[in-house]
Amino acid sequence: MEKTLYRTLLNMLRISYTLPFVMASVTGAAFALTVCDEWLLAILIPLDVFFFALFANLSNDYFDHKSGTDATRFDFMTAESREAIKELYDERVYWDGNIFDKGDVSERTGKVVLAVILAMALLTAIPIIMHGGWLVIVLGAIGLFLAYFYTAPPLNLGARGLGELDVGTSFFMMSFFTYYVIRPEWSWQMFLIALIVGTSVLLMRFVDQMSGYEAHLKGGEKDWTVRLGLERAVGAVGIILLIIHAMHLGLVYFHPVFLVLLLTVPMGRRMMKGLHDKNDGLRFIRPAPQIVKMVIFSELLIIISLTVQNALPWTLW
Numbered sequence: 001m002e003k004t005l006y007r008t009l010l011n012m013l014r015i016s017y018t019l020p021f022v023m024a025s026v027t028g029a030a031f032a033l034t035v036c037d038e039w040l041l042a043i044l045i046p047l048d049v050f051f052f053a054l055f056a057n058l059s060n061d062y063f064d065h066k067s068g069t070d071a072t073r074f075d076f077m078t079a080e081s082r083e084a085i086k087e088l089y090d091e092r093v094y095w096d097g098n099i100f101d102k103g104d105v106s107e108r109t110g111k112v113v114l115a116v117i118l119a120m121a122l123l124t125a126i127p128i129i130m131h132g133g134w135l136v137i138v139l140g141a142i143g144l145f146l147a148y149f150y151t152a153p154p155l156n157l158g159a160r161g162l163g164e165l166d167v168g169t170s171f172f173m174m175s176f177f178t179y180y181v182i183r184p185e186w187s188w189q190m191f192l193i194a195l196i197v198g199t200s201v202l203l204m205r206f207v208d209q210m211s212g213y214e215a216h217l218k219g220g221e222k223d224w225t226v227r228l229g230l231e232r233a234v235g236a237v238g239i240i241l242l243i244i245h246a247m248h249l250g251l252v253y254f255h256p257v258f259l260v261l262l263l264t265v266p267m268g269r270r271m272m273k274g275l276h277d278k279n280d281g282l283r284f285i286r287p288a289p290q291i292v293k294m295v296i297f298s299e300l301l302i303i304i305s306l307t308v309q310n311a312l313p314w315t316l317w
Contacts, residue, residue, distance in 0.1 A: 011099045012113065013058050020204070020292070021053035022046050023299035024171045024194040024197045027180025030303045033191050034310040038182045044128055045178045053122035055114060056147035060158075061112050063151035065100035110159070132181040139177050146170045167205045174200030189254045193302055196247045200295045206295045207271075207291045210284040230284060232274045241268045255309040261301050267294040 029042035048137045105113075129136045146166050149155040157166045176194035179187070208227040209216065210233060216226050225233045245265060251258035270289045277283050 012105055012110075013054055013063075014059065015054075017057055018050055018053035020201055020295050020299065021056075021174065023296060024174040024201070025049040025178045025305070026300050027193055027197055027299055027306070028175045028180075028190065029182065030177045030306040031187070031193065032182035034184075035307060036183050041128065041135070041182045044124060045181065046066060048121055048124040048128060049174055049178070051117055051124060052143060052147065055117045055121060055144075056150070058110065058114055058117065059148055060151045062100060062107070062114070063156070063282050065098050065107075066153075066273055074206060086286070112113070125133075128181065132184075135184075136181055139173065143170060143173060159216075159219070161222040161224060161227055164205050164209075164224050168196075170196040170203030171182050171201040185276060189251070191253075192250055196244060196251070196302070197299060199240065199244055199247070200298055203237065203244065204295050206240070206292045207237060208288050211288050213284065234272075237275065238272055241272065251305075255305070255312075257305045257308045258302075258313070260305055261298065262293055263301065264298050267297065 025046040027044055032038065033042055100107060100110060110116045125136065125140060130139075146157075146169065150158050150163060152317050157163050172194045175197040175281050178189055179194075208226055209223045210230060213225050213230055216223055224236070228236060245262070245268070248258065248261035248264070251261065267290065271287045271294070272282055274280065274290070278287065
């Protein structure tokens with residue numbers, strides 16, 4: 001009974017999936033703390049992003065259930081492949097189907113939980129709005145719009161080939177504007193950091209779409225993987241990965257400590273090697289947990305690098 005309830009809560013809230021959201025915001029907070037001491041805001045904004053992430057994940061599940069997208073995702077997998085996938089994912093991360101499709105949670109309960117999460121997000125936002133004013137309200141409205149209409153009709157951006165851009169833009173905003181709300185001054189370094197975060201999560205979404213290619217194709221969706229086809233999508237993943245690593249090197253201009261970001265290169269090489277292995281029946285599924293780990297590791301390295309940069313100032317001039 002307890003195990004079933006625990007599993008249902010994991011599938012409904014998917015807290016592990018909020019880590020990229022929260023850490024994206026923490027990169028902005030960490031940079032802001034290198035130039036000011038607004039610790040309260042540096043804590044409250046990532047907390048608000050956490051509730052935003054919960055809302056985004058659950059609302060996406062709800063509207064994927066309503067559209068029928070997730071219902072067919074496992075139709076294209078054998079029992080053997082499903083068992084193999086379970087071994088690839090930690091129990092806290094493994095997704096064994098849409099909770100609404102399986103009947104684990106009713107639509108009514110889902111709506112109530114969504115309302116509670118949204119209320120918590122709005123409550124947490126009050127002191128942030130008091131500090132940032134209309135900028136926070138506008139940014140919050142844009143973020144809520146992008147999260148809600150990622151799968152919600154009539155826009156359903158994810159099904160129209162705009163989902164990857166939606167996600168990339170959202171994460172760029174979470175990183176850059178966490179800093180900018182705390183310290184409203186332009187910074188090219190923060191802009192590049194946010195661009196790395198946004199592009200990395202865009203890639204994470206792109207790679208994840210590969211595992212559901214057949215279901216998305218059957219459902220008439222037009223995400224990047226469907227538009228390109230799986231083989232060309234692999235080439236596109238490699239190009240985006242090279243762009244991200246080039247941006248990593250760009251950060252070295254601001255401080256040599258950012259060379260540590262190149263620790264993600266072996267992770268990217270391993271992922272690409274797997275995607276090119278045509279003898280692996282799970283080659284389009286295996287990279288999904290790999291890219292999640294890579295993105296979280298990259299965000300963590302950025303936070304650590306910013307901490308070191310603050311302690312050891314550096315200038316090329």
